[in-house]
Amino acid sequence: MDGLEADGRLRLPPNVTTLMAEDLRAGLVLAADHESAILINASETVNIGQAALQLLIAARQEADRLNIPFEIENAQAPLIARLDALGLADILGLTGKGETMQ
Template identity: 35%
Template sequence: MTPREPRRLAVDGELTVLTAAAQKERLIGALQTSSGLRVDLSGVDEVDTAGLQVLLLARREADRLNVPFELGPVRGGVAAVLAMAGLDAAEEE
């Protein structure tokens, strides 16, 4: 049996206090129904501390479930914010 590919989930627009609750539900729900998650952040143009908290929570939940969790691709400014928070992400090419 081969491991299944992580599910891809795209996040677009802003990942801020205005969208954090809804994105949290999407990410946690996707983690609970998949064998892993790759969060595509290439459409995110703004992230704040609430958005970072959601991503950190999702990573912690993936660890708890023992499933892969990946971030990327991301664009330049968002990549810099994620790096400052210790979240590794593949940059968009």
Template identity: 45%
Template sequence: MPPPLDPETASSVIHLPSHATTVTAEDLLARLINAADDGATTIDASASESIGQAALQVLLAARIEARDAGHEFHIIDPSPAFVERMEKCGLADAIGLIKTIGDQA
């Protein structure tokens, strides 16, 4: 697991909505594209209560694009619901879940 990330120093933080659905996936995609231009991208998943297939696909594609471009991509403060969804889909490792400073338990 990568070292903890300090969200205060992250170059671009995108906050996931509480319910990331197909409807919100297009906005998420646009924000991720803009963030990718800045280099490192950080996703704050602390408010996530549910995440649909389209949003999952957008996040995974953004993670792969960032890796291929040599950019950092982090998900911080994942809510229990977000972690559970990633684990049930077998995507926790692929999406790159990490803990933030102060959440070392």
């Protein structure tokens, strides 16, 4: 995992594998503590594994529970399409962000 950016956003790598789940969990905790929001930069992410998806869903639910912002930013069309096919785009707040998909 690349970790937190200077502005508190968690940057996801191109491929988020199950082996990265523990690092992702730690990064999500740190992101939640920074500015009371969970902001995730997925600009380079093309593939994300099941364990990472479960963590992102849990982080979304926790953000909702705490009433703090949760956003996956800069997600590219292939990632959005994959999450939409899995029925997870809406849960993760990515519905409507893939208008440029072909």
